[in-house]
Amino acid sequence: xxxxxxxxxxxxxxxxxxxxxxxxxxxxxxxxxxxxxxxxxxxxxxxxxxxxxxxxxxxxxxxxxxxxxxxxxxxxxxxxxxxxxxxxxxxxxxxxxxxxxxxxxxxxxxxxxxxxxxxxxxxxxxxxxxxxxxxxxxxxxxxxxxxxxxxxxxxxxxxxxxxxxxxxxxxxxxxxxxxxxxxxxxxxxxxxxxxxxxxxxxxxxxxxxxxxxxxxxxxxxxxxxxxxxxxxxxxxxxxxxxxxxxxxxxxxxxxxxxxxxxxxxxxxxxxxxxxxxxxxxxxxxxxxxxxx
Amino acid sequence: xxxxxxxxxxxxxxxxxxxxxxxxxxxxxxxxxxxxxxxxxxxxxxxxxxxxxxxxxxxxxxxxxxxxxxxxxxxxxxxxxxxxxxxxxxxxxxxxxxxxxxxxxxxxxxxxxxxxxxxxxxxxxxxxxxxxxxxxxxxxxxxxxxxxxxxxxxxxxxxxxxxxxxxxxxxxxxxxxxxxxxxxxxxxxxxxxxxxxxxxxxxxxxxxxxxxxxx
Numbered sequence: 318x319x320x321x322x323x324x325x326x327x328x329x330x331x332x333x334x335x336x337x338x339x340x341x342x343x344x345x346x347x348x349x350x351x352x353x354x355x356x357x358x359x360x361x362x363x364x365x366x367x368x369x370x371x372x373x374x375x376x377x378x379x380x381x382x383x384x385x386x387x388x389x390x391x392x393x394x395x396x397x398x399x400x401x402x403x404x405x406x407x408x409x410x411x412x413x414x415x416x417x418x419x420x421x422x423x424x425x426x427x428x429x430x431x432x433x434x435x436x437x438x439x440x441x442x443x444x445x446x447x448x449x450x451x452x453x454x455x456x457x458x459x460x461x462x463x464x465x466x467x468x469x470x471x472x473x474x475x476x477x478x479x480x481x482x483x484x485x486x487x488x489x490x491x492x493x494x495x496x497x498x499x500x501x502x503x504x505x506x507x508x509x510x511x512x513x514x515x516x517x518x519x520x521x522x523x524x525x526x527x528x529x530x531x532x533x534x535x536x537x538x539x540x541x542x543x544x545x546x547x548x549x550x551x552x553x554x555x556x557x558x559x560x561x562x563x564x565x566x567x568x569x570x571x572x573x574x575x576x577x578x579x580x581x582x583x584x585x586x587x588x589x590x591x592x593x594x595x596x597x598x599x600x601x602x603x604x605x606x607x608x609x
Numbered sequence: 610x611x612x613x614x615x616x617x618x619x620x621x622x623x624x625x626x627x628x629x630x631x632x633x634x635x636x637x638x639x640x641x642x643x644x645x646x647x648x649x650x651x652x653x654x655x656x657x658x659x660x661x662x663x664x665x666x667x668x669x670x671x672x673x674x675x676x677x678x679x680x681x682x683x684x685x686x687x688x689x690x691x692x693x694x695x696x697x698x699x700x701x702x703x704x705x706x707x708x709x710x711x712x713x714x715x716x717x718x719x720x721x722x723x724x725x726x727x728x729x730x731x732x733x734x735x736x737x738x739x740x741x742x743x744x745x746x747x748x749x750x751x752x753x754x755x756x757x758x759x760x761x762x763x764x765x766x767x768x769x770x771x772x773x774x775x776x777x778x779x780x781x782x783x784x785x786x787x788x789x790x791x792x793x794x795x796x797x798x799x800x801x802x803x804x805x806x807x808x809x810x811x812x813x814x815x816x817x818x819x820x821x822x823x824x
Contacts, residue, residue, distance in 0.1 A: 334631065334632060337631045340808075341812070344805065344808065344809050344812060345812055345816070348809075348812065348813060348816060348823050349816075349822065349823055387807075389807075389810050390806040390807050390809060390810030391803065391806050391807075417652065417653045417656035417657060417660075418652065418653075418656070446660050447656055447660045447661070448660070448661060449657070449661065452718070452721040452722070452725055453717060453721055456721070467664045467665060468664060470660070503725075503729055504725060506728070506729050507724070507725035507726070507728045507729040508724075508725060508728065510728075511725075511727075511728025511729065512728065523803050523806075524799040524800075524802040524803045524806065525796075525799050525800045525802075525803035526799075527799060528792070528795050528796050528799055532733055533729075533733075535736065536732045536733055536735075536736040537732075538729070538732055545799075545802060545803060545806055546806050546809075547802075570813065571806060571809055571810065571813070574805075574809045574812075575802065575805055575806060575809060578801075578802075578805040578809070579798075579801070579802075579805075582801060
């Protein structure tokens, strides 16, 4: 005859859909009832902001904006701030995407930022669209923009007819390389930050890949990095402080519920472990954790 | 209902259909999953053809040598010829032809990788070879010591060829293993944060753009 389950056995066998519900609730409540969280700006975020802030009007910036639907939460708030800061600085901007869906997501936002600061397409900024990359392609792009980008993305205008591109030929002409996407390839660091171009470089990445990018920040190969929504919220704080943003934006709104989410994970990990050790041992091999 | 509203409703219903899998496997989830996959693959094919292959390869090729750009035509022709060689793998008698393009690819990849790793990793090694004791503030010395200790411990974990009886090396390996596990924990923590961020963005979309419950 089966014995009734004890409390800890019930906990260990809890239907995981309750966990999903608890997770949903804990991230939803801060959205409906927001609380204020202090934002402390980290060195990598400050490096990202300072690299953009140090640019002078007329400097050429090469932006790989390859984020898309899969990384909306992490990259979109980073991109919004970056587009705005770049347009405000009055740099000459070449926008490219190593992801096929990138141009569709970035172009409307770039147009908004350009309109806000009166930046003219073709003279102040250009979107050369999508080109998939591998190491030889990265080297080829760095060496010869005109050889690799034949037409722009919005209108299909030949590159050589675009005023901005007439004086910009290769990565030698670029003052800063910016990459905003889920997982930037390290090939940019190898072939664009490395010799012979030594182009300063900053990345906006998803949290998941930041761990493998931090060594490059430590050595200065990356001048700065935005780490997921947390980096975006810190960046927004700097943009609010310098007057670019009137208020915090999407990054801060995402980081609020994100601050609460790990609580539920830690709680259930502790609860699961407690249940594993405290449940009664039933016969050989069927007991608590230490017996196994 | 205008086009934007219809888009929001489509996206909301698609999101709910995908999340319905969390309750249990169902046909609506499978249907929407296949639609999403088909859309993504179809769009990638379209973007690759219209933005890459057509302007860079197809157009110069069909324009021919008299099309105004003989170099582009020759490059397109060489790309077609080399690319076609891959398919001789399916014909045993002429498989050797595919080895030509495999050799070119392997050689180019090896050379590029060597150069790339040199460019990326040499600054990393150089950064490690700094004086541990310096005139920097005390916390830099502390960081340097942690760095040196971690580097030595983890390196000792990968010494497989000698020193099996060395107690120091054995303890170094143990510490190295724990330090690596700590790093994997950091990786996993960041993974969790990314997954949560994706979920939060979808919940925000549902509550703000679809239901208008939040601003």
